[in-house]
Amino acid sequence: MRTARRRPIHRTMNDTTTPAPDSAPRYDFAAAEPKWQQAWADRACFTVEDVPTDGKPKYYVLEMFPYPSGKIHMGHVRNYTLGDVVARYKRARGHSVMHPMGWDAFGLPAENAARERGVHPAKWTYDNIAAMRTELRRMGLSLEWEREFATCQPEYYQHQQKLFLDFLKAGLVERKESWVNWDPVDGTVLANEQVIDGKGWRSGAPVEKKQLSQWFLSITKYAPDLLDALDRMDRWPERVRLMQANWIGRSEGAKLAFTLADSNGADSAETVEVYTTRPDTLFGMSFMAIAPEHPIANEVAARDPKAAAFIAECKSRGTSEATIETGEKLGYDTGLRVKHPFIEGATYPVWIANFVLMEYGTGAIFGCPGHDQRDMDFARKYALDVTPVVLPPNTDPAAFVLGKEAYTGPGTAFNSGFLDGLDVDAAKRAAIGKLESLGVGKGLTNWRLRDWGVSRQRYWGCPIPVIHCDKCGVVPVPDDQLPVRLPEDVTFDKPGNPLDHHPTWKHVNCPACGAKARRETDTFDTFVDSSWYFARYCSPKANVPLVKAAVDHWMPVDQYIGGIEHAILHLLYSRFFTRAMKDTGHVSVDEPFAGLFTQGMVNHESYRGTDNRWLYPEEIEKRPDGTAVHRETGEPVTVGRVEAMSKSKRNTIDPGAIIARYGADTARWFILSDNPPERDMEWTESGAAGAFRFTQRVFRLAEALDGTRTETMPDAFGPAGRTMRRATHRCIAAVTEALDSFAFNVAVARLYELANAITEAERAATEAGLAWARREAVEMLARLSSPMMPHLSEEVYARLFPDSGHLVAELAWPEADPALLVAESVTIAVQVMGKLRGTIEAVPNAPADAVIAAAEADPNVAKALEGKRIVKRVHVPNRIVNFVVAG
């Protein structure tokens, strides 16, 4: 258990307050920022214990940990600034705040660097981490670096291997064959997003569909709970919950078996299973369609070359964009026929169809063109029967004809035997009942969610801790042999997985029988690494995956912050993993993230030169008329769209350069002030410069107090002092409210208002107590802005209270004096028929009679009322008077 050691605050005021030359800024952020970062570290302001005993309510703030690409980008700055505001604010509000940081350090870019530049993935990764850690430290984030880890460290991934083995024991892991995207040149499986136009994103080779034995985590076992729990996650964005619900994809229907008729029309032994959500439309069936990968399709292909050719064509067209965009439906009649479950003697053709997916349902459907658009398209193309069986409300059955549009709305069954007259829902139930009594089918809830394939044929990932033995099959690596470490001496000179090529690594003896055996050479999908890191932070040094007392104290994460791009995979995998960890006794919670906030992107204008090449923002110069020229050549520059910062468009801003020029506080302040954090923001030079001006202005407001020091609060204040104090305390209340609701841009606006009010007070004539009121205002300006601009806040506070002995980071959040939140007088709007005709001043909560009388007396109001009869007088206390008139 670590304890926080307290050391004195460094006081080096003279370093930063030496008058600079007139033209230079007087607040020297370059000196102040490292100084305060050191002070926070020295006094361990952000350190908490794994199992705290301080009795404070816990608050776990987490931003999605970064991939160590080597440099932070503005998206990181936004993400970590948002998290830091929450962390610092909650800390000040009396919470014990855990705010850790680490690295999502396994992944393909490290291997690419190894192939392209010959640098070892580990070196590349650790160098990048060192560089990014330095940059993050410069931001002044209230992070507890003591908890830092990288997922590529054996100290981390050994516990992941242990968790996997526990899952294996608990029956949450399966090894099964599955279809994968195979890159024949790189010799590896590709994720769907790595397949572009049917070709491998690196090799450019056409991707093949291949069946491979892979490890799967049984996320589908939790599908109902993962779906149901979404309803209770009221601190998650609605759209993320919707996206997950769609992804999980629950549907209700029936599974039923069709009997194949042999060539004589008699029953054969074979059946074909079908899943449908519309069992009520069975009487409208006109064909059956099966996926090209369906076993029956294979059987047909074995004896029918044309069928084989058709299937081959489907597979090659596969996911190609042309097929998806045109949506053209293609089919091949196998000559087989199936019998209808309800209609004696009726049989239907079996087609192989490109629009039927093997991955969904059973890979076979019954076609009802009347009430399914895809089936309709197919039927019209191949001239198959169309029989309507659902009659829309208030429609004459004789007049109801279907053209090219299927009818999918509500109605009553007709042409449907025993279902006739029932509405759609009742007909579904009746049809399912009948299928069940006939023993050919049953009601079934189907899920779109698939089990999670975690095998990757790559080096730079966590080894899957199993051994393949010819005699014993798959044998888990015993606990005492963990971790299964990655070998360091690997080469990347040939395609495929370096672990597989390694001369010795995979050759081991079977832990069960001692015979020669092989290590699993696949590594985990990196989404596994990020599916439990948030729990590991609770006890990052423990020699077991998770220390129960620590995770039970800190989990769930109270506020998780990151990009919307992880709305489905990372967040869903983490929700699953947490449930699996609970079922294997590692944690006590189901849900890892109680609150989720998804931030918007950081955008920037893009620029093109005369030769149409993209230009970096620092290569161009803006002119007053809004046009731009090349800084060196003077040639005109086309100002393009404002869009997501990307290297290819060169519209990136380097956070390091911004911090060097303006300081971290300026970067943080601008990023918070621009707009609400969930929306995309635009980084602008003028906005950043504006934020910088404000940091200087705050410092000047504090400087201007020099020589006005008074220790005790005066008994009475003059009018300017009272105005100042009310502004201060209104600001406390408003900023508090804004921070509570993630309205950081509003909090910033309220602080600008306070600064403006202080400037006004500076101009007021000297009066008793005004100096004290100004000091109070500047103090609050500093303290209220501390979550956003922590360094400047400390600097100003230290200037005001050189002997306080504590840091703003250690102070409790200010409280507004309720007495000062009540205005001395209120402005009441006066309307006539809802139109504003004037305003009157009144004491708060003045009696209605007096207010209405004063309103009527207002000259402009009187003019508007002239010659009219007042029908009604509406009075909303302290807000508005409205006269309703006639005539």
Next chain:
RNA sequence: GCGGGUGUGGCGGAACGGUAGACGCAGAGGACUCAAAAUCCUCCGCACGUGAGUGUGUGUCGGUUCGAAUCCGACCACCCGCACCA
């Protein structure tokens, strides 16, 4: 196609059903300065008016209400997600 979201000045945006445009950016004018920078002050939705003020205005059209950016209905535009899911 299905689902979701968003429309407010030149721009980002603010606004418990109660004075629309807080605050910032950009712009205009002024003070200080030999000058510039920095800083400070004033103005800044649109139209008419010297002005007081009047009219108009939150995507469009309606509705509810004493009063609508806000609530309801229809439509338009844009953005995002998913997509042959049976």
